[in-house]
Structure formats: structure tokens, C-alpha cells
Amino acid sequence: MKSSSGLNGLEQNVNIELTILMPCLNEAETLAICIRKAKAFLVQTGIAGEVLIADNGSTDGSRAIAEAEGARVIPVATKGYGAALRGGISSASGTFVIMGDADDSYDFSSLMPFVERLRSGADIVMGNRFQGGIAPGAMPFLHRYLGNPVLSWIGRLFFKIKVGDFHCGLRGFNREKIRDLELRTTGMEFASEMLVRASLEGYEIAEVPTTLKKDGRSRPPHLRTWRDGWRHLTFLLMYSPKWLFIYPGLFLLVFGLVAAFALLPGTLRIDDVSFDVHTFIVACFSVLIGIQALSFAALAHRFADKNKLIPISGRHSRLLDWLTLERVLIGGGILFVLGAGGTGWCVAQWASVSFGPLVYASLLRVLLLSVTSMAIGLQLAFTAFLSAIIEIPTR
Secondary structure, three states: OEOOOOHHHOOOOOEOOEEEEEEEOOOOOOHHHHHHHHHHHHHHHOOOEEEEEEEOOOOOOHHHHHHHOOOEEEEOOOOOHHHHHHHHHHHOOOOEEEEOOOOOOOOOOOOHHHHHHHHOOOOEEEEEHHHHOEOOOOOOHHHHHHHHHHHHHHHHHHHOOOOOOOOOOOEEEEHHHHHHHOOOOOOOOHHHHHHHHHHHOOOOEEEEEOOEOOOOOOOOOOOOHHHHHHHHHHHHHHOOHHHHHHHHHHHHHHHHHHHHHHHOOOOEEEOOEEEOHHHHHHHHHHHHHHHHHHHHHHHHHHHHHHOOOOOOOHHHHHHHHHOOHHHHHHHHHHHHHHHHHHHHHHHHHHHOOOOOOOOHHHHHHHHHHHHHHHHHHHHHHHHHHHHHHHOHHHO
16 A cells, blocks of 8 residues: 655655554653664565554653654554554554564564565464563563463463464554454553454464563563453453353353252262252352353343454354343243242242241252242343343344
């Protein structure tokens, strides 16, 4: 495509293949060296490109430094790592974009492996610091041996993303493909959102080794270990209703049903251990929570489908279409009526002894099962109406 912005903001009628994008917030100590390395890479390889700085409100002169070094600078008012990158991607002129932090921890003079994989058709090319090498002191202990490995493992488990370094900040991508994803997060979880959304859309994701050295800043990094790690984890869970709701819900439901029906006739003894009405109570609660989790899964899928957050499989789409307001209300009504009938039977048994003392062994089991059935019936009805509310604008 034709670029209208070149170095120093001058008009340039050249085809821009690559934008080297750096988010920036008070990076005066290291910004110049990063820009020089990036420009040198473009000159040495003969790639038609630009260096773009997405400034997120620097107050240390970073913007003036970038302009003096010949980079194109765009201001991004919305605060946050993700917000800066979104603004940069939106303004990028290159067919491909390689993004990296402006703290001199990544080597912008060694980007050719990224370019080659992008040229060969990959939609996203991730750097892998564990394969390329991590210099002493470059990555905190908790990040290297706990946070990054665990979150990367969760990403591979939840979304089948075959990369070993889920949060590497040096990555390249096809600009239009990433724009099509309409990424929304503004914080550090932007890195996870890009990979997750790309994987769900079936994008080709490749990986190349890259090195990480200790950054050149004298101040602490913007990254906050526990806060940002928690935001990454919750993001992964929210984009995977299966692992957040469906699998736990199915486990609780099956466990509760098996335990409840095993204990319904009376006390169950296994070796020297006896399971009685107290375990029956736990089983009933397990069923109730399991149904609630599965209801949340249905709501989450419907909301995600409506707002185009994640693609929904044909099977899930057909199931959601079948679960109409009326059908769920009928199912919930049947469960409520059955539970009410069981509760009525218990009241009748109590009345038969003039509301005096009862033998609770069997009666309490029926009462617990009946009340649980009524609660599930009401819960399904509320879920059905909430689901219908989500669909109001398009019905």
C-alpha cells in the first residue's frame, strides 16, 4: 500500500512493507538506541519500512528524542500498554508490523527471522526467549520459573496455541489480520488477547528464537508481577467458558447426582467409613452449583456470540438456538413441580403425626432432593430470562 507518512513525518510515496512499532511511556534512557537499531536493520536489509513510536503520555522528553532520531511519533491518550499498541497498529503503514518494548531488552537489529516467517504466510510470529536465551537479570525469577511457564501452559491447554513463550513482547504480525480481530483490552493482557483471538480465528501462529537482555533503564519496569499476572489469568479464563464453567460444572453435576442417588436408599458404608445424610446434603449442593455453572456457560456463549468476542462452533450454536426461553421455562417448571410435589409429600408425612417428631432418616433425603429440584427449576427460569434479555437488541 502507499504510505503518506515517512521519516520525520515527511510525505513519502513508497511501499511500506514493515512497521517497527514501539510503545513508549517515559523511555528517554533507551529509546534512541532502540530506534537506531531498528533503522539500521531496515537499511542493512533493504526493507522498505518505518519506525513508529506510540507515545502514551511521556513527560521525560521521549517524544522529542524519537522525532530527533527520525521516527514517526503518534500520541495515544488512553493509558495502558494495550492501548498504546492498539493506537500504533491503527496508524501503522506497513504490511507487516513487528512490535517490541523500547527498553533495549530486545534486539531490533535481528528481526529478519520474523520478517521471513511473515513473508512465508504466518499471521503472527512470536519470539521465544526461552529458546533464544535470557541474559542474567533480564527476567525476574517469578516470571521466568512460575508466571510465564504457567500462563503459557494454560494458554496451550485452553486454546491449543503451540507456542512456548506466551508473553514475549517481541512479535510480528500481518497488520490487516490483527486489525480484523478488533482487539479491545488496554492493559498488559493485550498480549494474551492477541494470541487467543488469533487462535480462535484459525490464524497461523509461528515462533522463532529471540534473545532477552537486561533492560537499560534505571527505573523499575511498568510491569507489575502479581497484578498483571492476575489480569492475564482472568483473561484466559474469561475467553474459555469450557474451562471456566463447563468442565467444573459437569464434574460437580455428575459427582452430585451419583452421590445423591447412591445415598437416597440409606446409609452407604465403604469399609469402615459411613456416608449418611450429611454427605447427601453436600451432593445436593454439588448438583445445584453444577447446574449454575452450566447455566453461566450458556449465558457466556450467548453473550460472546452476540458480541462477536469468540467464534462459536456449529454444535454450540445449534444447542443455544434450541434452548429457547420457552423450552428452558418448561424444563424448569417441570423440575419445580416435581420438587413441590416431594415437599408436599414430606409435609403430609409430618401432618400424619400431628406435626410432631419424625423419623428423619428417609424423610430428610426426600425433602432435600425436592428443595434442590425446586431451586434448580427457579434457577433455570431466571437463566432463561437473562438469556432473553441479552438477545433483546436483535430479537
